[in-house]
Amino acid sequence: MRERILEKAQELFFRFGVKSVTMDDIARELGISKKTIYQHFEDKNSMVCAGVKHHFECDHFIAEKIHNEAPNPIAEAVMGAEMMRQTMSGLNPSAIFDIKKYYPQAWDLFSQYKKEFVLDLIRRNIKKGIEMGLYRSNVNAEVIARLRLEQVEMGLDPYIFPVGQFNPLDTQLELLDHFLRGIVTPEGLELYEEYTKTQLSVSISLSALLNTKSTY
Numbered sequence: 306m307r308e309r310i311l312e313k314a315q316e317l318f319f320r321f322g323v324k325s326v327t328m329d330d331i332a333r334e335l336g337i338s339k340k341t342i343y344q345h346f347e348d349k350n351s352m353v354c355a356g357v358k359h360h361f362e363c364d365h366f367i368a369e370k371i372h373n374e375a376p377n378p379i380a381e382a383v384m385g386a387e388m389m390r391q392t393m394s395g396l397n398p399s400a401i402f403d404i405k406k407y408y409p410q411a412w413d414l415f416s417q418y419k420k421e422f423v424l425d426l427i428r429r430n431i432k433k434g435i436e437m438g439l440y441r442s443n444v445n446a447e448v449i450a451r452l453r454l455e456q457v458e459m460g461l462d463p464y465i466f467p468v469g470q471f472n473p474l475d476t477q478l479e480l481l482d483h484f485l486r487g488i489v490t491p492e493g494l495e496l497y498e499e500y501t502k503t504q505l506s507v508s509i510s511l512s513a514l515l516n517t518k519s520t521y
Contacts, residue, residue, distance in 0.1 A: 307345040309335065315356045322399035323353060324407055350408055357404065357411045361418045368426055378434035379485070379493055383500045386481055390474060398468040401461050419454060427453050431488070439493035449488060456480045 313335050317326045328349060332339045346352040367388060375381035405412045428450040434440035459465055460476045489497055 306337075306341065310337075310342055310345055311352065311356055311359060314352055315360070318353070318356065318400055319396050322397045323403035324399070350410060353404065353408045353411045354414060357414050361414065361422075365418075365422055368422075372426060372429065377437055377439060377496070378430045379439055379489070379497050380500060381430055382481065382485060383497070386478055389477055393474045393477070396473070398463065398473045401473075402463050419458070423457075424450055424454050434488070434493065438490060439496065440488045441490055444488050453484055456484060 310331065314326070314331050317330060317334065328339050328342055332342055342352075346355065368385065371381055371384050371388070375384055404415070428446055431440060431444060431446040431450055435442055435444060435446070457477065457480075460480050461473060466473070466476050485497055486494065
């Protein structure tokens, strides 16, 4: 029951934003009482924290799998973009803003995940790309990894990119494209453009990985 509640809550949060969804909404969607929800979650804040934690556990699992199975760092980055595209396709832009503004504990989980796992993942990608001759050898991996990390959060900031004017997914993809073009070698650029034209026809199935995510 706890998993059912959390799954439905995440679905509603993604669709309508976090602040606008009430415990009554979640109970009504599930056909259960609020009392049943409170048997598993102390309050909405604990539910949001649990949802964020679960999302990042799934994200961590798939990101590591892509990192380990992608044929090269550029393929990893493009596959990560496709994963982002599928994840954010049904996301209400206000959901992330709501968490940042109204649920500081959940936002702290996001910040911790970003500074620990995501930063390390980007750093590993850059270093491997340099070793393979796909990224420029004079790139400072520590500096550029932090730049990329902040790009992701900046792309979600409604004050910088107002929701009515910018689509969050399009913004993220544009920032990633700009980032990659700034660090690739001529060989890396050729490979990157080949992937973007063919929608990354490589040996790993991203759809299979996303199916794994949904049951993780």
